[in-house]
Amino acid sequence: MEYNVSSLTALQLIVDSGLLILIWLVQLIIYPSFRYTENNQFVAWHGRYTALIGLIVAPLMFSQVGVEVAFFLGQDPRWNRILIILAIWTATFGLSVPCHNRLHRQGKELITLKRLVTTNWIRTLCWSLLFLETVLISDGNFF
Template sequence: MNNLHIVSLLFDFGLVVLIWMVQLIIYPNFKYHTQESLIKWHAKYTLRIAGIVIPLLFGQLILYLYLVFTQPDASIYIRTVLTISAWIATFAIFVPLHNTINNGKSTEKTLAHLVSKNWIRTAIWTLLFILNLLTLVN
């Protein structure tokens, strides 16, 4: 095991913990706000969470793209594809949902979609972490 493998495991662990907190605590909590309260809270939430999410997302992506070219193997390819899939899901599904909240146009359906569709990213980052952990023990 090399240092880059440990770093990739740390990025994956950080994102898996974060996504499970978002899935089980943060997104479900949105439904307890009034529209006005949600708009105010959401603006604060997105700024605060961005300080955690952005370094993890970019760090993970940059590292896996680097590993694809420097230490290519099936595991790295799979984990890179999973990482890119999480990015695609984030920008295709979640950015528009969050924009709907920011614009004050969210409904109960919007908030339910945040929770139900977020299982996609929860599954991706959980699988990514498990695969990385399995490569560590093999």
């Protein structure tokens, strides 16, 4: 399968940049701010947040996977990136989503909020590593 490496790398840079910025905002501002939401408004606000953030995160995560699939099908598998992305998906659906589901069912629980923030460091570090690798492996050749 033929593919344009520079176009894929440019797309990868855009997606990785978006996820890097988003995850650090979530980690340092959004998740910690959950503590300050009024108890009686938390479930409704949290439901709105998760629905809206999903509209941003899901396309970026699927795009990130799509780029790696294109490289893989082009006989250029990048196993480090694939493993990091698998770690992100595992942390997302094994740790973050269950915390969000519990918060949506039970309401604001400080122990669940703390677990969400603590376990989200996995995704924060992994997406940071992917961004750094994108910059390093591209050698400045994005277009």
